[in-house]
Amino acid sequence: MDTALKPRSTGRLMIVGFLSPTVLLLLFMVAYPIFSLVHYSFYNFSALNPDKGMDWAGLSNYEYLLSDSGIWKRFVFTGKFVFLCVTMQMILGIFVGYRLQKTFRGRDLLFTALMLPMMLSPVVAGFLWRYMLNSEWGVVNFLVSLFGFAKVDWLGQAGPALWAAAVVDTWMWTPFIILLATAAFRGIPETIYEAAEVDGASAAYVFFRITLPMSAPVLFIALILRLIDSFKQYDLFVALTGGGPGSSTETVSFAVAKTAFSYFYTGEASALAVILLCIIMGLAMILVRHLSNMGARH
């Protein structure tokens, strides 16, 4: 009896011992803060003078946020940014990934080198592009003028700044789509292509009717992860535009940070953070459901 019990009990000890530090850390750093955040979002209070106490505010923080045009402006900007950069990344990434399926000399080296931008600090990326996009002496405007166009004040106007931010995010994250797309393309059985060749299918037909549909499950993961990451984008805007000109390039994350750490409207910031969390959670749920569907099929 003793010997029968022993492995099971050490197993249980191992589970508890090995898991509890991580569980406690995450409870303390994720669950507790989110719980508090929801709690704060129903109060009027400021982190600047916490001793003044918290006034019950009910839903007024949410009511205020939903009726405030400034907040809507930030949601609209974030939406435009997400749409622009994710579309560009997906198209570019799928195209380059497809092209990299063909073997040529130095392909693996090129592939590895192309992965680099996504591993860089978003702050470095932001400042690097801010430097290159400077309207007076930036290299981008130099290239623009080489082709005979007028210089553009990229980061000084709301419209171009949105495009600039999308181009920088696309620069950083297209490699991610390339990475996932090539993995998806590699997973398609060679025999299907051979069959298509026998049938005399054109390259375009093969791409749109075989390659894309068959890699859709993995590309969908890429899409959702990019939607989540670009929706909560914060670092890049701090470095690239600082939210300007004016407040025209402030994302929802940026607005949370500004409300909480510049104005110290902690209750209001909490409510906005809860809304942001709900959106992200919604996207995460779609991803998790998709993943379990994928797992069930294989």
Next chain:
Amino acid sequence: MTATRNQAYAHLSRWILLVLLGLYTIYNLGPILWLMISSLKSRADLFAMPPKLVFEPDFSGYQSVFGVGAARDSASSVGVFDSLMTSVFVSTVGTTVAVFLGTLAGYVCSRFEFRGKGDFMFFVLSTRMLPPVAVLVFYHMMFARLGLADTWLGLVLIAVFVNVGLATWIMKGFFDGVPKEVEQIAIVNGYSRIYAFLRLVLPMVKGGIAATAGFCFIFAWNEFAFASILTTTRAKTLPVKISTASGATGIEWTQICAAGVVLIIPVLVFFYLIRRHLLMGMTFGVLGRR
């Protein structure tokens, strides 16, 4: 007739695709090259129009980052080297702890079935999705109350938190690659589970631990949102420091370019270490499990 036209069409499209790939490569790698070139320019050359490709190298940016030479005493380079040291310390310690915890948790998740395991794995995955500013609203107060604001210890805690979930998922993937028979045989032969884990399984995932550490280091090293809000003067990391490097004379571009290169170099080194596991690391182990 149609055959040759098809051939010409295929030929043309091949060339167009190749040119597009070339253009993308320039878009992708050009900026990094441009940063490296610019980091060696003097202030005057940095703003030259048209941009200079031939110039006399100037190391004042690097001098100010490393706190040596003439630039050491300039007002803009005060504390930059300290922030580099903060980054090195915080990333190293944070990575070590995160990999340690992730290895333990990953092993358990790979080997045991227990109640709530799926919930735990999802909970861990959620740290990948979490918008930093959301929890920061709370951390900002919590860190002040616990005396962790603007300290190395606080930043280490953040570096561990940011990475522990990733480490757990990646390590679970590597442990899944080790056959369960290893432990079964060890136990049949009278060794303890702990012995089997420490002496038999761990050595088999050495490469995985190194790759996990590589990922964690890069993410800790690049971390910005938390560090920028939770530090003010004493414990700024290098990314935070350069984001505030705009002084009275405007943005210190020589310093930023040099700091940018200094921030990229460790990433290059660790990137080489993890290049085979990129898919797994970047998707939190969702894809590319081996």
